[in-house]
Amino acid sequence: MRRFLRLIFLPIFIFLCILKVDAQEKTVTGKVFGDNNQTLAGATIRIKGTTRFTQTDASGSFSIKANEGETVEISHVGYEESSFKIGDSNSISVSLKTSASTMSEVTVVAMDIKRNPKELGYSAQKVAGDQIAQTQRVNFLNSLQGRVAGLSIVPTSGAAGASSQLVLRGFNSLTLNNQPLFIVDGVILDNSTLNETSNGGTSLGLASDRANRTSDYTNRIADLNPADIETVTILKGPEATALYGSQASSGAVVITTKKAVPGRTSIQYDNNFRASFVTRYADLNNDYTIGNNGVATTTPPTSVGSTTYFGPSYPEGTKKYDNINNFFRTGFTQTHNLTADFGTKNAGFRLTSSYYDENGVIPNNEFTKFNVRLANTTKIGKYVSVSPAFQYIYSINDKPIRGAGGYLLDLYDWPANNDVRNYVDAKGYKTRILATDFNTEVDNPLFSVHNNHGQDKTDRYLATLGIDVNPWNWLTVAGRFGYDHYYQRGYSIYHPMSYYYSAATGGYLDDYYRNYNGYNHTITATAHKNFGKFAVRLMLGTMYQDYETKMW
Template sequence: MRTKFSGILTLLLAFVVQLTFAQEKTISGTVTDQSGLPLPGVNIVIKGTSTGTQTDFDGNYSVKANKGAVLAYSYLGFQTQEIAVGDNNTINVQLSEDAAQLEEVVVTAQGIRREKKALGYAVATIASDDIAAKPQTDVVRALTGKAPGVNIQQTSGLSGSGTNIIIRGYSSINGSNQPLFVVDGIPFNSDTNNDRNFVQGGAAASSRFLDIDPNNIKEISVLKGLSATTLYGQAGRNGVVLITTKTGSDADANKKFEVSVNHSYFANEIANLPDYQNTYGNGFYQNYSAAFSNWGPNFNVRGQQGIAADGTVPHPYDREALATALPQFQGARYEYRPYDSVEQFFKTGSVVTTSVNASSSSEKGNINVSFGHTDDEGFVPTNEYRRVNFSLGGSMKLSNKLSINTSMNYVRTDRFIPPTAVGFGSNPAGASLFANVLYTPRSIDLFGLPYENPLDNSSIYYRGGNDIQNPLWTLNNIIDEEKIRRFFGNITTNYEVNDWLNLSYRVTIDGYNQLNERRANKGGQQVVGGQMTTTNIESTVWDHTLSLNFDKD
């Protein structure tokens, strides 16, 4: 009786699971404004989850959702609209402008708060909630889809790699097109420093705006117009990104002591891989050989073209040069079939962030302390990015006319990435992991072959001449490490001469030390003899500003 009841319960659960999956369907449609024009970059999120998508250039979108789920459509400058998924597979949405944003107050290039409708130039404002909702360790990538007209592209998929942000289009071929970053009034050095060119793997270099903790940001304003950057001169020629942190903000006066703790976990996977065929393996002209190609026999061939009747070929390590080091492979056979070596190489990474913020304020002043820890493990083994942020800020009213506020920040980051030189066919231009991984022949079992000679720890691989470096040897013997230690802060005093005139003096400092180190063991074909190089970069910028401001009708 109990067995029968268990069987009925199992069938019932299977039916429920099948019914649940059957309800999921693909919803598609177009998002437009009130005049019918398509809106690109609209965020569509399944309410209560982090699953969603964005509209393309023509305002089209496609997302998988269950019947009864609620889709939230949001776009900067427009009211958020929520629609429940019903029987229809097509949902077209028309968003209405958000009139409340006309009264929005933003921070201008001069550091003065003004109503958005009174500005004479284009500005996009992004609140902290929009930034924290994205699983990005890079504050610039968190702006994707939030700032219309801003082009954001990451230079590499590796954790801790740089990002290009273009506000006004490309103005220089050889120079930088990045905008100026200003954090709590501090001109922030956002350079991308690398000691290698593109061919040697410089594309994986990091940008210094990675040092900003997205969880400590209160507001971001992207200033696009030419007149918005008058104060910064040549430095602001590519636009300005103004960032106000929670420790640098004097808002929320008279708020009692408050502590907030945020912890998040996101999975990180490789977006796509080349489409590999599983019909042909190693060789040339339909004959088997240990070639760096897939022009060999069909995997169904038996008893000809170099394939034995049992579907095997000589083991790749059955050669005289490895007889002493690996005697177990001498005379061994190797199954000739397709292996998923490339697919197995990449893993599921993770992004874990923890932030703690404590604040208190009164009529006399306020104080804010923030701590953040980020651990980003990439989808490539050995690729990791770790960051610790500590911030302290506050303000105090010393008298009816004199006030002072300050913000101090310390950043510590450590980044580890494999070598990423450009590949040209069978071998890369320098030390590179991906050039050999992605070209692995389908008949080679990358994870079934030892990658290291047990006698001298050198790289070994399937080629008879051992002229191609084993990617697993590269992974375990060559690493690029970057260490950043940074401090930036400011002290500002403000004296109110009268109701419409005030005098302000601000001193800021932004300094960091960047240590790049490459360690390559001997025994490989890409860096013969091994290598140990270090590059040390020091940068310190002091900025003093004395300004007389007036605001009179």
């Protein structure tokens, strides 16, 4: 009888134990709030000591399985981490406090040093990366126009892939480079624009002294993806750029990129489509034919200084063409960005890729850029953090070679009674229109864009490494290492009938190759101590740079 009772009670006891274990695991739901009782999307909910985690949705809500007694950790970028133990309640509400580092504004200045703006004795204006990305400009320099006092952006043209020049507080030199120094995550990057006229010797021929007059080459800082930029800080004056020496005599542009966030997992995709039109032109007088002093001309002037203007009036009923609208086309631009964040509590990875394609308003003008970047942030122990990043950029710029006066000026000169679209005659020869200048002719811009063509291709590799060591709260040792390499090649083709070259030359082909390698690093040790209302800061450091450009 006793044995029988034992057999009965033992299964019942095991069954009750199973019920007890099952009862401990449950689904916990809740909401996460931030400042002003606003819900927080993307907050990470993690069960401490396990691999179980989830994230809040757009409304700040979450749901996760947990056992009673387990600790739940809640974190979000810009907020202090919070935690609680699972109890009897199945529904919770958590409010996160803004972190102190977020509440105190920080500006990144020379040598990747982070300072409170109130501590700076010089001008340092900051532009948020979101403001730059919203403009959807492939060359992010154009996004800075009107946002920083004393800053002027000068784009070379409205063509796809055109270069831009940034000038701070006016030009400092008539002969030297007036461009500021560009620093990305503490590493100096090259922003030069190709000067093909400096190619290896003038033996390359006629095109070597006209390449940069009739063709544009993208400035290299445009290789960066605007969606990767966190902040842009503009440093003006010698006080702000003293640590970089004479190479920053025209100022400095300090760029910080978006970092991987440990413990955060998310995937984001966005795109943008845009059409562009040429809508405003100068008012033209289309009442007179080409000629001099009321007399039509069929030959150019015979001597310098004999040029006058205005031929006879067009006969009544003469058909006139809208040559400007007949030349320009509707431009189309598309941008695609894909971002993935993933990692653990102490390490985060950020993978970004972008595709940009622009068909300009000028026929046969297209600029395409592909960009992929992998960044990591890892905390090693209590005192060390590392942040390596690697980036690859490929761009191709198909560009027509513009005429002697540029497309628009040639269109202004083109007679209103002549259709610019008829740029070749029945025999296949270029239609010629004589100019009013001595010994010249007007280039038909449509002939130029369809017969004179150029192309540039660039492969660029960027590698950076940041190391920060904080053995004590008053001492920081930082190292920034960077390698920049790009290989650029291109060509320009001129038709035998183009104005620059007579048929006797048989046309012209000019090509170039450019190879750039740049390495630089900075190592600094900064000590900071507060004495009541006063503070003392001491920094020791070293910088090394080595770069080489080969062109042939």
